[in-house]
Amino acid sequence: MFRRIRTGDIVIAVLVLLPLVIAWPGSRLLPGAGAGAVLGAWGQLAGVLGLSALLVGAMLSVRLPGLDRWFGGLPRIWTLHRMLGFSAFLLIMLHVVLLALGALPVSPEMAATVLFPPLDDGAVWIGWGALVLMVIFLAPTFQFFGRPHYQRWKRLHLLSVPAFLLAFMHVVMLVEHAALWWALVIPALGAVLWRKVLSPRLGRHDYTVEAVTALASNVVEITLAPRGRPMTYEAGQFMYLTPHDPDLKAGRGEEHPYTIASAPGEDALRVGIKALGDASRALQTVTPGTAVQIEGPYGQFFERREPQRRQLWFGGGVGITPFVSGARTLKREPGSGPDVTLIYLANRPERAYYMEELREIAQGHPHFDAQIHYFQERGPVDEAFIRSHCPDLEEREIYICGPPGMVDHLMGLLTRAGISRGRIHTEAFDFL
Structure with a gap:
C-alpha cells in the first residue's frame, strides 16, 4: 500500500512538520542545559507534533471525490487518517510524561503540579479534557474492545471534533505562534463541516431505484436512474450509497461504500450488493421507485503506468x-x-x-x-x-x-x- 510516495504524502509531511520548524522551543535551549530542561523541551516537541498530526488527520476526513488520487485511493487515505490519529495519541501521551519527568529533578511535588495544577490553570485542564476525549473516541477505532458497530462508531467518532478543538485551545493559550495553529485548525474544521453538514446536501447525486435483480442467494444488482445531474465515473471505481426507502429494516439514511458494476456512459448506474451486514442485507429488498443518494466516485483500481500492457x-x-x-x-x-x-x-x-x-x-x-x-x-x-x-x-x-x-x-x-x-x-x- 505504501510502495510509492504520493503527492498527498508530501503535503501531509509538510503540514505535520511545519509547526515543529516554526514553534518548537528546543532550538532555544542554552548550552549545558540540564536534563530537566531537555526533557521538558522534548515534551513540548511531542505536544507540537501530536497536535499537528491530530489536525492533519482531521483534514483527511474531507473525502472529496478526486482527492483520493493524490494519496493512492480512499482506503489508503483512511489508513493514513488512522495512523495520524494513533500517532497523535501516542505523542500527546508522551508529551504529558516528558513534561512531568522534566520537572522531576526540581522535586516530585513540582512534577505533580505540572500535571495537576490548581484549578484556575485553565490551559492545562483543557488539555486534560482533550486527552480524555481522545481516549474515548480512539479506543473503538483501534478495536481495543473488538470490531465496533458501524453507526455507533461514527457517532462516537464525532468526539474527535471537541477533542482537537480543546487541544487547539490548550496550545494557543500557551504559545506565541497562535497564527500558525489557526492556519491548521481552520481547514481541519472545514473538512469536518463539509463531511458532516455540507456534503449530504451539496455533494451527493439524486437517483431512484429502477430495478432490483436477484443474482444469487443474498446477492442483488440494483439499477439506479438519475433524477438530475448524473455522476460520471470510470470502470472499477466505487461510491457511497445512501438509501431513503422508509420500509428498509436497516440502513435507511446511512451511507455505505459499494463498487459500481455498470460501464461509464450507461444511462443507468448499476451496483452489485452482497448481504454482508445489516445495511447490505436490507438492500436486498429495497423498494423500486424509492430515492437514494450517491456520493463519489472514488478509487483508481484500473489506473496503470502502461495502459496497453496485457x-x-x-x-x-x-x-x-x-x-x-x-x-x-x-x-x-x-x-x-x-x-x-x-x-x-x-x-x-x-x-x-x-x-x-x-x-x-x-x-x-x-x-x-x-x-x-x-x-x-x-x-x-x-x-x-x-x-x-x-x-x-x-x-x-x-x-x-x-x-x-x-x-x-x-x-x-x-x-x-x-x-x-x-x-x-x-x-x-x-x-x-
Whole structure:
C-alpha cells in the first residue's frame, strides 16, 4: 500500500512538520542545559507534533471525490487518517510524561503540579479534557474492545471534533505562534463541516431505484436512474450509497461504500450488493421507485503506468463487480483496450453470478477472455491453472479483488511465481 510516495504524502509531511520548524522551543535551549530542561523541551516537541498530526488527520476526513488520487485511493487515505490519529495519541501521551519527568529533578511535588495544577490553570485542564476525549473516541477505532458497530462508531467518532478543538485551545493559550495553529485548525474544521453538514446536501447525486435483480442467494444488482445531474465515473471505481426507502429494516439514511458494476456512459448506474451486514442485507429488498443518494466516485483500481500492457484479472465473491464494470466497458468499446484475461474464482457454479454475461462479452470481444475456477471442484487456484489460461503471466499487469483470504493466497502464489509486487494491484473495502 505504501510502495510509492504520493503527492498527498508530501503535503501531509509538510503540514505535520511545519509547526515543529516554526514553534518548537528546543532550538532555544542554552548550552549545558540540564536534563530537566531537555526533557521538558522534548515534551513540548511531542505536544507540537501530536497536535499537528491530530489536525492533519482531521483534514483527511474531507473525502472529496478526486482527492483520493493524490494519496493512492480512499482506503489508503483512511489508513493514513488512522495512523495520524494513533500517532497523535501516542505523542500527546508522551508529551504529558516528558513534561512531568522534566520537572522531576526540581522535586516530585513540582512534577505533580505540572500535571495537576490548581484549578484556575485553565490551559492545562483543557488539555486534560482533550486527552480524555481522545481516549474515548480512539479506543473503538483501534478495536481495543473488538470490531465496533458501524453507526455507533461514527457517532462516537464525532468526539474527535471537541477533542482537537480543546487541544487547539490548550496550545494557543500557551504559545506565541497562535497564527500558525489557526492556519491548521481552520481547514481541519472545514473538512469536518463539509463531511458532516455540507456534503449530504451539496455533494451527493439524486437517483431512484429502477430495478432490483436477484443474482444469487443474498446477492442483488440494483439499477439506479438519475433524477438530475448524473455522476460520471470510470470502470472499477466505487461510491457511497445512501438509501431513503422508509420500509428498509436497516440502513435507511446511512451511507455505505459499494463498487459500481455498470460501464461509464450507461444511462443507468448499476451496483452489485452482497448481504454482508445489516445495511447490505436490507438492500436486498429495497423498494423500486424509492430515492437514494450517491456520493463519489472514488478509487483508481484500473489506473496503470502502461495502459496497453496485457492484463490479468482475478475476481471472487462480490469483488467481481469492478471487473464486471471493466468487461461491460470493453463491450461498449470493442475495438479498444489491451488484451484482458479474467479468472473468476467462485466456490461453486451458483455463486458465479455474473459468469454467463461475462462469457457472452468474451464471445463478442476479440481481446477479452473469461475463465472460471470452482473451489469445490479444484481446491485453491494454483499456478498451473493460471498458466494454462495465461501463459504470458510475467508480462501481465495483474488486478485482484475479492475476499481477504483469496487476495492473500493470490499474492503469495504470484510472488512465488516471480511476479513483481509493483505489477500486482489490489482493492480493499474492509474499512469503516
